[in-house]
Structure formats: C-alpha cells, structure tokens
Amino acid sequence: MAKMRGSIVVDAERCKGCEVCRVSCPTGTIGMAKEVNHKGYYFAYPENPDLCIGCANCAMVCPDGVITVYKTKI
Amino acid sequence: MKKELRLMKGNEAIAEAAIRAGTDGYFGYPITPQSEILEYLMEANPYETTGMVVLQAESEVAAINMVYGGAACGKKVMTSSSSPGISLKQEGISYIAGAELPCLIVNVARGGPGLGTIQPAQSDYFQSVKGGGHGDYHLIVLAPASVQEMADFVELGFDLAFKYRNPVLILSDGAIGQMMEKVYLNPPKPRSSEILEWATTGKPTTRERNIITSLDLDPNGQENFNLKLQAKYENIRKNEVRYEEFQCDDAQYLLVAYGTSARVCQKSVQIAREQGLKVGLLRPITLFPFPSERISELSDRVRGILSVEMSAGQMVEDVQLSVGCKVPVKHFGRMGGIVTTPDEVVDFLKLNIIGG
Amino acid sequence: MIEATGIKNIIKPENLVYKKSSVMTDNVLSYCPGCGHGTANRILAEVIEEMGIQSKTIGVSPVGCSVLLYNFLDVDMQEAAHGRAPAVATAIKRLIPDSFVFTYQGDGDLAAIGTAETIHACNRGENILIIFVNNGIYGMTGGQMAPTTLPGMKSSTSPAGRDVKTMGNPLKMTEIVATLPGTYYVTRQSVHTPANVRKTKKAIRKAVEYQKLDRGTCFIEIVSNCNSGWKMTPVQANKWMEETMFPYYPLGDIKVPVEESVK
Known part of the structure; x- marks a missing residue:
C-alpha cells in the first residue's frame, strides 16, 4: 500500500493557540511555537513535519480555519 | 378600473x-x-x-x-x-x-x-x-x-x-x-x-452579501448611523406633513384633534358656530411628522387653542411646542375608553379658553 | 505562514486536501481560542459551498457570542433580536420558499428568552434549519447561568453552583422539540473531535436536503465548549464537556425521518 505524505500550512497570525489541533493530530506532527504572534498567541506549527500523513484532522477541528492541508502518495 | x-x-x-x-x-x-x-x-x-x-x-x-x-x-x-x-x-x-x-x-x-x-x-x-x-x-x-x-x-x-x-x-x-x-x-x-x-x-454572484442588522459596535459608526x-x-x-382644516379661515379659536376626536370636534365646530363662536379645527393626518408649522401659523391669528384627545393630554405637548407662548393652549379629553362628546368640547372651550 | 521544511514539493494545488471554505469571509472570528462556534460556523460554510446553495441561503444570527455570524459567512444574513430568530426565519421561508433558511442560536437565545419562538416554529413545522449551540452558559455577557447550565455547575450568577431547588433544572430543548409533530429531523452532535465534526457536517447536509423536501423543521443541537466561561483551557474544556456535558446531553439522533428509520 502506498504511503501517504502530508503537509500543513498554518496561518500563524490568525492562529489563537488553542491546541485543539495538536491533540487531534494522530501522528504528533503539530507543536506549539515558543514565540507568540502579533495577537500574543503561541501559535501551532508543524513541529515534526515528516510525521504528517495529511489526514486533515487538525484542519477539521480548527475553530479559526487557519490550517490548510496537502497530501500526496509516495 | x-x-x-x-x-x-x-x-x-x-x-x-x-x-x-x-x-x-x-x-x-x-x-x-x-x-x-x-x-x-x-x-x-x-x-x-x-x-x-x-x-x-x-x-x-x-x-x-x-x-x-x-x-x-x-x-x-x-x-x-x-x-x-x-x-x-x-x-x-x-x-x-x-x-x-x-x-x-x-x-x-x-x-x-x-x-x-x-x-x-x-x-x-x-x-x-x-x-x-x-x-x-x-x-x-x-x-x-x-x-x-x-x-x-x-x-x-x-x-x-x-x-x-x-x-x-x-x-x-x-x-x-x-x-x-x-x-x-x-x-x-x-x-x-x-x-x-x-x-x-x-x-447572487453579481453582488456582495446583504446584511440586515441594527448592530454597530463601533461608537463612531453607530453615531454616524444615528x-x-x-x-x-x-x-x-x-x-410628509399631512393635515386637514375645517373652517380655519376666519377662526378665532382653534381645535386640534386627530382620529375619532377629530370627528367629534367637527361636530363641536358646528355647534360652536351655531352659537356665533368662530371655531375651526385642524386635524393632523400625520402625527409624525406633526403639522407644527401650520399650527404655528394659525396660532398667529387665533386667540386660543384647545387640543382634544382621548387621553390625559399627550398631543397637547406637541401643540404647545408648535405654538410657544403666543396664545393659551389647553387640553381636553376623556379617558378609560370614553369617547368625548361634541358638547363637552364646546363647554370646555367656552369655560377655559374663550371665557378665560 | 509557517511551512514544513523539506516537504515543499507536497504543498502544491493538486495535493490540496483541505482549505478554509470560500463561503467563510476573511474576517477574523470574534470567538475565544478553541471555541466550538468557529468550527460550527466553518462546517456550515463548507456545507453551503459543497452543496452549491450560497445564492439560495438566507441565515439568521442571534444575540450572543455568534451575533456577528453575518461577518463570517458570505451569504445574505439577518441579525435577529434576542431569541426571535425562529420567528424571523419563519417569515423569510414563507415569503421566499425556494431559499435555504437557517437560524444559528446559542442556549441563552434559544432555550431561555426564545423558548416560545423556538417551540412554536418547530410546532408549526416551519421548513427551516435551527442550529442550536449549547455550551451551558451565557458566554457573550461573561459566563452567567443559562437554562442549560448543569446542576452544581458554577457560573457568575450561580457562584456556588446551580442549585436546582432555587434555580431550576437544565432544560433539554432538543428532546422537547423532538416530541413535536412539526419537527422532521432532530439530532445532537458536537464539533470537538474530527469524527464529531464529520458527523455534524453530515447532519447539516441532511438538513439541507430535507429542507428541499418541505417536510418540517430540522433541529441540530451542537454541544459545545465555553473555555472562558468554564474557566478552563480549550483542551481541558473539551475533556470536561465529554465527561460532564455528554452524560446529560447525550450525542446522537433523537428523531430521524420515518422514511429513513425504516430503511
């Protein structure tokens, strides 16, 4: 079976750092940044990008719709 | 048709x-x-x-x-x-x-x-x-x-x-x-x-979305809207001021009344004129906007104004605001669901405006 | 924009699997971090986009946290007085019958001040969708007790916890409207996990389909969180919601169309 590789793009400025995406990620891809955005939130980012499978769970639960997801077979 | x-x-x-x-x-x-x-x-x-x-x-x-x-x-x-x-x-x-x-x-x-x-x-x-x-x-x-x-x-x-x-x-x-x-x-x-x-x-794709709301949280926006x-x-x-006049041309005394009271006052005008009293009636048709300007003009020619309303006296305030202190303005009305009679209006007029 | 390193070749239009719906505007959502309202707004927009009904949709936003919903959805919208959205929606749908009409209301709006409008719109079987977001609290005004607040639950107007003897019991509006012949589809869902989001989206999609059939009111409750009002982090709040809210407000369909239940 072909392996899926994914990638996410987080709109860091619009992220409110709620971490709901982080706990929804099945592979531990997402972490929270050590620095804050202009609103003062520790925004989400792909801390372990190689683990991403493009399942879109994070985007699905993101209340602010700041995550875009890409996926491809490798 | x-x-x-x-x-x-x-x-x-x-x-x-x-x-x-x-x-x-x-x-x-x-x-x-x-x-x-x-x-x-x-x-x-x-x-x-x-x-x-x-x-x-x-x-x-x-x-x-x-x-x-x-x-x-x-x-x-x-x-x-x-x-x-x-x-x-x-x-x-x-x-x-x-x-x-x-x-x-x-x-x-x-x-x-x-x-x-x-x-x-x-x-x-x-x-x-x-x-x-x-x-x-x-x-x-x-x-x-x-x-x-x-x-x-x-x-x-x-x-x-x-x-x-x-x-x-x-x-x-x-x-x-x-x-x-x-x-x-x-x-x-x-x-x-x-x-x-x-x-x-x-x-449709041809226009922006339409929003119907009375909310504007920005005070400047809200003031501008106001x-x-x-x-x-x-x-x-x-x-949009609308009103109707009855025998106001030579009137020395003016009744102001709307709706049911205006119907009563039409009869009052007739009764008063039979008694030789030159009374006219202005009937506001629009209550907002109120015919203030016309009432003010008429107040330059009459000796007194009686506002007749089936209330404790509400419209009389707008009549007074229109007239200022040029002539006496009084209110007559019945309350509680009682419709004023034409004679009551004439009696009140004679006692409190003409006689007063 | 933060991009994953070394995977630039994945980020290509042909590999796109998820992006924010075009029916969402670019306005920043006014909700607190982690609030389920944002997710609920977003999936509603997704359904409108996916079903191609943007030009037919007329929405009614409530008074409460989602009062500014009309700033977030790119559809024609009306802002109703507190609790009155079902009455407003009634007239819209009656006067423009081929539109898709929804209300989006919180628990204070729908289950307290708007109880009469809600029950009677449902009882008349108005052919509208009512989306009811229940977080057991008045969020917008600062965390006061709502009719849906759980027994013993603390709020700014029940600081020692809701005492049901003096403050009444939590109201299960969804169960109430399900008993009315006018409702066609009544379900309770949530949007705190990917699986629940998918289910809720499916429920909204069904409601759109049912509205085309003109069979009566569709009513979707979304049990949601209020991190600020509950004084928890979003992740804690979602956990608390599962443990404490769901037993009282169990998820699942409460009334499904007869045709479907016999299938």
Whole structure:
C-alpha cells in the first residue's frame, strides 16, 4: 500500500493557540511555537513535519480555519 | 378600473385594503378590538389568490419579528394589534427602525395603562410618535379618522415605508376599527416581484452579501448611523406633513384633534358656530411628522387653542411646542375608553379658553 | 505562514486536501481560542459551498457570542433580536420558499428568552434549519447561568453552583422539540473531535436536503465548549464537556425521518 505524505500550512497570525489541533493530530506532527504572534498567541506549527500523513484532522477541528492541508502518495 | 363601494368595519377595510395593495405577508395575534383584521384575512385566504401569506403567530413579539424577517427580504409585510400588543411589539419595532426596514404596523388603540379596557382611547400618542421602544428613532404615524382612511392609509403607509425605508404606524382606535361606513376600495394590485438591491434574498454572484442588522459596535459608526437616521427624519418632517382644516379661515379659536376626536370636534365646530363662536379645527393626518408649522401659523391669528384627545393630554405637548407662548393652549379629553362628546368640547372651550 | 521544511514539493494545488471554505469571509472570528462556534460556523460554510446553495441561503444570527455570524459567512444574513430568530426565519421561508433558511442560536437565545419562538416554529413545522449551540452558559455577557447550565455547575450568577431547588433544572430543548409533530429531523452532535465534526457536517447536509423536501423543521443541537466561561483551557474544556456535558446531553439522533428509520 502506498504511503501517504502530508503537509500543513498554518496561518500563524490568525492562529489563537488553542491546541485543539495538536491533540487531534494522530501522528504528533503539530507543536506549539515558543514565540507568540502579533495577537500574543503561541501559535501551532508543524513541529515534526515528516510525521504528517495529511489526514486533515487538525484542519477539521480548527475553530479559526487557519490550517490548510496537502497530501500526496509516495 | 373603478373603485368598489362597500359597507365595512374599519378593521375589515384595513384587511381588504391590504390584500388589494399587493401585500406579501401579514403576521398577527388576536387582541380586541382589532381581531377582525386577522379573522377577515384568514377567511379571505389570499394565499390562494395573490400568494399573500397570512400567519397567526404565537405572540405579538413573534409577529413583529416575522415582520422584521419579511421586511428584510424586501417584502411588503404588516402586522396589527391593539395597545397592550403594540407595547409587546416595541422591541421589534426598535430593531426594524434600527435596521431601516419598511413595514406597516396598525394599532387599533384601546384604553390603558396595563390591560386597561377594550374601549377606544388615544393614550398611545407618546408611544407612537416619540419612538416607543429604545433608541432615537421615529415611525411615520398616520391617523385615520374614517373607515375610508383605514383603507386608504394601507397603500399610503406602504408607499411611505418603502420610500424612506422606515416603519409606518397607522394609529387608529377601537371606535374607527369597529364602526361601519361606506368605503371605496381600490382595484387589486398584483404583488410586486421586484427584488430590492438591499434585501436579503440570497446572494447572487453579481453582488456582495446583504446584511440586515441594527448592530454597530463601533461608537463612531453607530453615531454616524444615528445622524443618518436623524437626517432621514428631518427629510420626512420636510416632505410628509399631512393635515386637514375645517373652517380655519376666519377662526378665532382653534381645535386640534386627530382620529375619532377629530370627528367629534367637527361636530363641536358646528355647534360652536351655531352659537356665533368662530371655531375651526385642524386635524393632523400625520402625527409624525406633526403639522407644527401650520399650527404655528394659525396660532398667529387665533386667540386660543384647545387640543382634544382621548387621553390625559399627550398631543397637547406637541401643540404647545408648535405654538410657544403666543396664545393659551389647553387640553381636553376623556379617558378609560370614553369617547368625548361634541358638547363637552364646546363647554370646555367656552369655560377655559374663550371665557378665560 | 509557517511551512514544513523539506516537504515543499507536497504543498502544491493538486495535493490540496483541505482549505478554509470560500463561503467563510476573511474576517477574523470574534470567538475565544478553541471555541466550538468557529468550527460550527466553518462546517456550515463548507456545507453551503459543497452543496452549491450560497445564492439560495438566507441565515439568521442571534444575540450572543455568534451575533456577528453575518461577518463570517458570505451569504445574505439577518441579525435577529434576542431569541426571535425562529420567528424571523419563519417569515423569510414563507415569503421566499425556494431559499435555504437557517437560524444559528446559542442556549441563552434559544432555550431561555426564545423558548416560545423556538417551540412554536418547530410546532408549526416551519421548513427551516435551527442550529442550536449549547455550551451551558451565557458566554457573550461573561459566563452567567443559562437554562442549560448543569446542576452544581458554577457560573457568575450561580457562584456556588446551580442549585436546582432555587434555580431550576437544565432544560433539554432538543428532546422537547423532538416530541413535536412539526419537527422532521432532530439530532445532537458536537464539533470537538474530527469524527464529531464529520458527523455534524453530515447532519447539516441532511438538513439541507430535507429542507428541499418541505417536510418540517430540522433541529441540530451542537454541544459545545465555553473555555472562558468554564474557566478552563480549550483542551481541558473539551475533556470536561465529554465527561460532564455528554452524560446529560447525550450525542446522537433523537428523531430521524420515518422514511429513513425504516430503511
């Protein structure tokens, strides 16, 4: 079976750092940044990008719709 | 097409005129003395002929909010009630004024306060012309004095409502709502199929989305909106004042009265003139905008003014504001559902204005 | 924009699997971090986009946290007085029958001040969708007790916890409207996990389909969180919601169309 590789793009400025995406990620891809955005939130980012499978769970639960997801077979 | 002559109650005339005016929706709730409007419409069942929606709501509150929803779609919608029910509608009316929506509201007024009485009264004047709900706003207020005007003001009311995107109130009372008179009805007009550019009808790709709201959290935005509303009211004051005069040309004393009281005062003028007293009557047809300018002009030529209203004295304040201190202005009226008699008016006039 | 390193070749239009719906505007949502309202707004927009009904949709926003919903959805919208959305929606749908009409209301709006409008719109079987977001609290005004607040639950107006003897019991509006013949489809969902989001989206999609059939009111409750009002982090709040809210407000369909239940 072909392996899926994914990638996410987080709109860091619009992220409110709620971490709901982080706990929804099945592979531990997402972490929270050590620095804050202009609103003062520790925004989400792909801390372990190689683990991403493009399942879109994070985007699905993101209340602010700041995550875009890409996926491809490798 | 010729007008149709019928003998009708005032309430029935409103209902029939609404169907003939091409009204899209009526939303009401029973209350005496206006229930015939809803009853007539349910019996007529115009949905089958014109497509006009008639709905008995669960409350006056729901009914006025249905009017909000329909008006926001750019539809010709109306409601009717009587004083206690109109009080319940005030929240919705404030929202409608704040969202600048056109609609028609009919108040077949009865005596208050509270549950009061089911008999006619004119004690809702302040509520009608000064706003009624919260915030700085006005309704355009039409005061019919006959069954004919009950019918005519439906179409006039809608015209003004759409012209200014403002709610219009027909302020009638239980006497005119219940009395039967002959009435000439306009030929039926089809409902409009026009889609108004500001209305929420579903966003096509050719325009931005339409939002109907009275909310603006930015104080500058909200103040600017209020200034815009005030400019609109000023425009209405300038262009929409309506009144009728009876024997004012040579009058030394002036009666000011609207609706049922104006009918009574017409007789009072006749009685007074038979006694050699030169009395005239000014009948405001629009209560907002109030015919202040004309009353002020007449006050330059008369010796005293009596405001007659079935209330403790509400319209008299607007008469006084129009006149200033040029001549004495007094109020006469009965309350609690009692209709003033013509003789009472003449007696009061003689005792308190002419004799005074 | 933060991009994953070394995977630039994946980020290509042809590999796109998820992006914010075009029916969402670019306005920043006014909700607190982690609030379920944002997710609920977003999936509603997704359904409108996916079903191609943007030009037919007329929405009604309430008074409460989602009062500014009309700033977030790119559809024609009306802002109703507190609790009155079902009455407003009634007239819209009656006057423009081929539109898709929805209300979006919180628990204070729908289950307290708007109880009469809600029950009567459902009882008349108005052909509208009512989306009811229940977080057991008045969020917008600062965390006061709502009719849906759980027994013993603390709020700014029940600081010692809701005492049902003096403050009444939590109201299960969804169960109430399900008993009315006018409702066609009544379900309770949530949007705190990917699986729940998918289910809720499916429920909204069904409601759109049902509205085309003109069979009566569709009513979707979304049990949601209020991190600020509950004084928890979003992740804690979602956990608390599962443990404490769901037993009282169990998820699942409460009333499904007869045709579907016999299938």
